[in-house]
Amino acid sequence: MNKQERYLGTNIPLKIYGLSEKSVTITFGTEIDNDLLYLITGFNQLLLQNSFNGLITTVPAYTTLTVFYDPLTVMLSDLPGEGCFEKVSAHLNKIAAIETEKSKVMANHLVIPVCYGGDFGHDVLTVARHNKLSESEVIEMHTAGYYTVFMIGFVPGFAYMGGMDNRLATPRKEVPAAKIPAGSVGIAGNQTGIYPMETPGGWQIIGRTPVKMFDVSRKQPSFLKGGDRVTFQAVDMDEFNAYGIEV
Amino acid sequence: MKISIIKPGLLSTIQDMGRYRYLSQAVPVSGAMDELAHRLANKAVGNDDNDATIEFTYADASFKAETPILISYSGDGAFLVYNNELMPAEKPLFFPAGSVIRLINNPIGMRTYLAVAGGWEVPDVMKSKSTYLTAGFGGFKGRKLQKADVLVSNTILNEVSSKILSQLIERSLTYPHWRISRESLLPKKRQKIRVVLANEICWFDATSILSFLTGTYSIDLRSNRMGYHLSGKRLVKKVKKELLSTAVTPGTIQVTGSGNLVILMADCQTTGGYPRIAHVAAVDLPLCAQLKPGDSIQFSEISGEEAEELYLEREHDLSLITMAISLKYI
Numbered sequence: 001m002n003k004q005e006r007y008l009g010t011n012i013p014l015k016i017y018g019l020s021e022k023s024v025t026i027t028f029g030t031e032i033d034n035d036l037l038y039l040i041t042g043f044n045q046l047l048l049q050n051s052f053n054g055l056i057t058t059v060p061a062y063t064t065l066t067v068f069y070d071p072l073t074v075m076l077s078d079l080p081g082e083g084c085f086e087k088v089s090a091h092l093n094k095i096a097a098i099e100t101e102k103s104k105v106m107a108n109h110l111v112i113p114v115c116y117g118g119d120f121g122h123d124v125l126t127v128a129r130h131n132k133l134s135e136s137e138v139i140e141m142h143t144a145g146y147y148t149v150f151m152i153g154f155v156p157g158f159a160y161m162g163g164m165d166n167r168l169a170t171p172r173k174e175v176p177a178a179k180i181p182a183g184s185v186g187i188a189g190n191q192t193g194i195y196p197m198e199t200p201g202g203w204q205i206i207g208r209t210p211v212k213m214f215d216v217s218r219k220q221p222s223f224l225k226g227g228d229r230v231t232f233q234a235v236d237m238d239e240f241n242a243y244g245i246e247v
Numbered sequence: 248m249k250i251s252i253i254k255p256g257l258l259s260t261i262q263d264m265g266r267y268r269y270l271s272q273a274v275p276v277s278g279a280m281d282e283l284a285h286r287l288a289n290k291a292v293g294n295d296d297n298d299a300t301i302e303f304t305y306a307d308a309s310f311k312a313e314t315p316i317l318i319s320y321s322g323d324g325a326f327l328v329y330n331n332e333l334m335p336a337e338k339p340l341f342f343p344a345g346s347v348i349r350l351i352n353n354p355i356g357m358r359t360y361l362a363v364a365g366g367w368e369v370p371d372v373m374k375s376k377s378t379y380l381t382a383g384f385g386g387f388k389g390r391k392l393q394k395a396d397v398l399v400s401n402t403i404l405n406e407v408s409s410k411i412l413s414q415l416i417e418r419s420l421t422y423p424h425w426r427i428s429r430e431s432l433l434p435k436k437r438q439k440i441r442v443v444l445a446n447e448i449c450w451f452d453a454t455s456i457l458s459f460l461t462g463t464y465s466i467d468l469r470s471n472r473m474g475y476h477l478s479g480k481r482l483v484k485k486v487k488k489e490l491l492s493t494a495v496t497p498g499t500i501q502v503t504g505s506g507n508l509v510i511l512m513a514d515c516q517t518t519g520g521y522p523r524i525a526h527v528a529a530v531d532l533p534l535c536a537q538l539k540p541g542d543s544i545q546f547s548e549i550s551g552e553e554a555e556e557l558y559l560e561r562e563h564d565l566s567l568i569t570m571a572i573s574l575k576y577i
Contacts (some may be wrong), residue, residue: 066494153518
């Protein structure tokens with residue numbers, strides 16, 4: 001049971017700490033959970049719709065939302081308080097008092113095609129053996145899951161996702177691979193994730209997606225964002241190669 | 248204005264004041280490590296603070312003016328040399344076409360910024376010209392500068408830059424009498440880094456907090472644009488708790504599982520799961536940017552309010568410099 005600090009629509013002050021001269025972090029809870037994700041996503045959306053002068057950007061994480069701002073603009077604003085910390089906190093508390101229904105929180109559902117096994121997923125067998133499953137059972141279980149993006153971190157576009165079937169949990173490789181190709185779908189412990197770019201890594205690689213998880217030419221370069229829902233769809237090599245090509 | 252790189256040096260990249268709007272997609276801030284030196288180099292040629300400069304690491308680099316150029320430099324990694332003459336820093340310098348300018352070692356620090364009137368022209372990637380090498384985007388083709396690279400400046404000059412240029416344009420090297428005093432902005436004791444204690448401070452035992460605030464730490468070899476590993480007294484956690492990944496920012500000081508300190512720098516990840524003991528006051532982050540492996544530092548505690556006041560004072564001082572330069576020319 002998550003010890004949630006508060007819900008939206010009350011006047012209980014938020015728990016806020018300074019991260020730097022240009023940022024504060026709001027702590028919403030202590031454990032990873034879906035209700036908390038809704039709360040943080042909902043608060044974030046409200047804040048971006050009702051922003052304050054000087055707001056630069058926000059960074060949602062498992063239990064926190066961090067707000068970055070320009071101190072000079074904040075100081076010139078008419079928000080109540082002495083310094084930036086007080087002024088920004090005053091605004092955030094005002095946002096928290098707005099009553100919001102959970103159903104109003106927007107969540108996208110995205111289907112990500114994955115070509116499992118073979119050259120794209122050398123470690124399917126490792127995952128299968130570790131969990132005493134067949135390769136096709138691994139793929140079935142992985143595609144049957146309904147995943148939640150908690151946050152983007154580690155490298156540009158990397159989504160921390162929850163919701164994987166625990167029967168697929170497999171430890172990381174003892175020796176990390178020097179190069180994991182972009183689009184690789186992996187498992188580490190009870191997490192699953194997709195490498196947005198070629199990096200070294202220790203995850204068990206079970207497949208690859210043709211979707212560009214991070215693309216600087218898109219308006220939203222990261223394919224996923226915190227609060228998104230994801231399902232994986234198994235595709236064969238032909239479908240993988242045809243992805244993104246207009247017929 | 249155009250230059251060609253004769254010798255690129257150890258690590259030379261195009262940087263501005265960073266990429267802040269994509270943090271939620273895990274795109275690091277990047278930007279100039281020593282933001283103060285970057286801004287002063289820009290100010291000296293009449294540029295906006297956010298215009299792109301070249302960040303040189305140490306010296307051993309050289310370039311050639313392919314056209315007449317109006318440049319300036321600031322930082323502690325190198326001195327500019329022309330015809331065996333040391334060039335003054337934080338001052339506009341006009342060179343005729345064909346001039347070859349070298350960087351020679353400045354023992355004090357590590358990074359030097361080269362600004363050109365109008366700013367170096369590279370495409371904006373996610374609203375910034377900063378280079379992020381790990382993912383290979385931004386700056387000059389997403390990579391560090393190489394031999395024979397040709398860099399051009401934005402041809403549209405603002406009023407101040409145009410006036411500086413028209414007063415200096417000659418057949419030989421020229422520069423004005425005035426210069427920006429960078430020394431007056433930097434504290435006397437540069438090895439003393441002011442910090443604000445962070446959210447997880449009470450996760451550490453009293454002895455550890457005491458050693459953090461009184462001990463000496465030195466910069467480890469494993470230090471780069473992402474962060475500085477420090478060697479010194481290890482810190483001990485008194486709680487068993489683990490931190491769930493949350494936003495971090497340049498200046499954040501993390502304590503790793505083995506109790507070692509890491510100061511996060513410009514290219515740091517946007518989130519981290521190590522407990523934080525403190526963050527470096529924004530006004531002292533430029534000092535950190537000039538630290539070399541082997542250098543020693545000590546931390547001294549200030550309050551969050553003091554750090555904010557110091558930041559606002561610094562910004563005020565910087566705006567006065569811009570105003571003074573404009574008044575000279577307009």
